[in-house]
Amino acid sequence: MRIRIGGEVHHGDAVDLRGVDADATAVRETLDLAADDPLATVSATPPALSVALAAAARERGHDHPNDAEIERLRAALATTEPPDSSDPAVDLATARRRAAEAGSDVARLRERVATLRGRLRERRGGDAEPGTSAGEAESLAEVESAFEAATRALTEAETERVAARQALSRATERARRARDASERERSRRDALANRRREARAALARELWDEFWTAFDAVAADAPATDHVGDDPTAFDGDPVAGHAAAVRLARRDDPVVVSAPLFDDEAAATVRDRLRAPVVLVSAP
Template identity: 45%
Template sequence: MRVRVRTALAAAARSRGGEAPQDDELAAVRSELAELTVPSSPDLRTPRERVAGTDAAVERVRERVAALRGRVQAGREAGRDVAELEDELAVATRELSERETERAAAREALERAERLARESRDARERRRRLEDRWANLERRARAHLVERIREEYETALAAVPDGPERVDDPLAVEGPAAALAVGRVADLRAPVVLDCDRFEGPRAAASRLDVPVVRV
C-alpha cells in the first residue's frame, strides 16, 4: 500500500477545519482557470496557400494586362484596328480586378487566422502560468497544513499496529501504518473500512483509531 503522506495529512488537517495562508489566492487562481477559455488553434497552412495562390494569379493576369496594353498602344501608333485587342484588354482588366479582390479576401482570412492563432497561443501560455502558480501555491499550502499536524501524526504512528515508535522522518513512513495514522488524526465523518488484519476486531480498531470502523 502506497500512501501520499503529505497530501493525505493536508486533507486530514482540512477535515479538522485547518486553513492555509494561501487559500484565498488558491481560490482566486482556481476561479481564473475555470473562467479561462482556450480557443482552438486554427489551421494556418490552408489560408497561407490560398494567399500564395492568389498572389501568383494576380501577377500572372497583371503581366497579361500590361502586355495587352503595350500591343494596343503599338497598334494605335501604327494605325491598325485594335478593337479586338481592346476587347481582350477589357476582359483581362476585369479578371485582374476579380483576382485582386480574391487576394484581398484571402489576406483578410489569413490575418483572421493568424490573430486567432495568437489568441490561442496567448491563452495557452496564460493557462500554463496559472497552473504553475496554482501548483506552487498548493505545495506551500500543503506544507503549512502538514506542519500543523505533523506532531500529532508522529504520535499516531506510534499508536497504530506495526507503527514505528521513533523515526527520523515520520513523513517518509509508508504502507498501512501511515494510512492508519492519517486516519487517526483526521476528522472522519464516515466509518473507516479496514481490509487488513492489524487489529483483533472492529471494536479494537475503533478504539485505536478513534473512529467508527467497518471490517471487510
Template identity: 40%
Template sequence: MSLYDHVAVIAPGVTLDRRAALAAAARSNGHKASVADDIERAREQLQSLSASVPTRAAARRRVAETADRLEAERERVATLRGRLEAGDDVADTYRQAIADLSEAETDHAAAKERLDAARERAREARDVRQRRLRLEDELGNLERAARAELAEAVRPAADDAVAALPGCGATTFDGAGPVPAALALARVGSLERPLTLACRHFATSGDAEAWLGVPVVSLRPMVYRW
C-alpha cells in the first residue's frame, strides 16, 4: 500500500497499521530497504513456480478401464482356444480375438505409462509446492524486515511531527492516537494528492494545508481541540 492509501481520509475512527504506514512514508521519501533486491528476487521466483498439482484421476480411470477390457479379452481368447481344440469351427473368430487381445494389451500398457507419467508430474508439482511454501516464508520474513527497517528510518521525524501537532498532547508517534499519527505521517511523507480531513486539530483548512504541506479537503469546520 502507498502512503496515500493509509492516510487518504483522516477522521475519527480511522484505523492505522502503524509499522506498514511508517514504511510507506519512508518509501514515499525515496527510502529503500537493504533487502529490497532480495524481496524482488523472491517474488520473481514465486511467480515462476506453478502452485497446482495435476490430477491423476483420469489416468487412473483409464488404467482401470483398459484392465477390465484386457481381462475380458483374455477370457474370450481362452474360451475360443478351448472351443478350437474341441473341434469347433472358430478359427477366424479366434484369430480376431488374438488381435483384439493384443490391442487391449497395448492400450493397457499405454494407460499405465500415462499414469506413471502423471504420478511423476504430481511428485514434481509437490516439490514445487514445497519450494513455494519455503519461498513464501522467506518472502514474508524479508518483507517484515523491510517494513521494520523503513519504519525506523522515519520514526524520529514522525515523533517530532506528533509533538508539533496542534491540540495533540502526545510526544511520540507510538503514543499518539490514530488521527494524530495519521496526520504526522502525512506531514513527514511525500504526497501528491489532496487529503480528506474530518478532525479538529486545525482552525482552518489553510492551517491544515500549511502544516501538512499538501492540499486538504475538509468535511467539516476545523476548530482547535486543546
C-alpha cells in the first residue's frame, strides 16, 4: 500500500496517520476505496451488522440464489429511459383546460350564429316590402357582416376544438404511459430492495457461527456481551467491535481506514493483525 498525504508518501500494510492532518474521508478517497463499501472504514458510526457480515461473505466469494434476479433488476433499472423533462400531469391539466375553453367557445359562437341567423331572416323578410329606408338597408348589411364574421369564428373555434380534443387524447395517453412507467420502476425498485434484503440476511447468517470468534479477537477491550441468538439481528454488543469483527472475517486485501476510538491505544501493526487486513489509522473525529 502506498498513500500520499500532506506531501508525504507512506508505505506498508499498517500505516499510522494519527496526528497527521488527514480525515477518514480524504484517506478513503486517496486510496480509491468504493464509497458504498461497508468494510472500507471502521469508525464510530458503523453500518448494521447484517450489512457488514453480508459484505464480508461476498468478499469471501459467497453468493446467493437471488443474485441473478438482483442483477436482472439492476440492469432493467439502469436501462430505464429518463423521464420527459415536461410533467405529464401539468400537460394533461393544460390540455383539459384548452379543450374546455374550446368547447365553451364553440357553444358561445353557435348561440351567436343562431341569433344572427334569426335577425337576418327578419331583415331579409322585410326587403321585399316597399318603403325600405336606407337605415334599414344598412342595418341588414351590418347583420350580414356580423353573421359572416360569427360563422368564420365558429368554423375556427370548431377546428380548435377538434385540435384541443386530439391534444387532450394525446396528453391523457402520455400521462397514462408515464404512470405505468413510474409504477413499473417503483415495482422494480421495491423488488430489488427485497431481493437484496433477503440475500443480505442469508449471507450474514452464513458467517454467524464464525462471528463470535472474530469478535473476541478484535474486541478484547470492548464491553462484554453474551454469545446468544441465532442470527445477527440478535447481536447487542458493541457495534464498532461487531463491525471490526466482520472486517476480520472478510480477509480483505484492500485497505481499511480505521478511525474508531476502539483502537486508539493500539499500534497500527496490532490493528492490522486484528482486522486481518491492510490498515490506515487516522485520528477519530
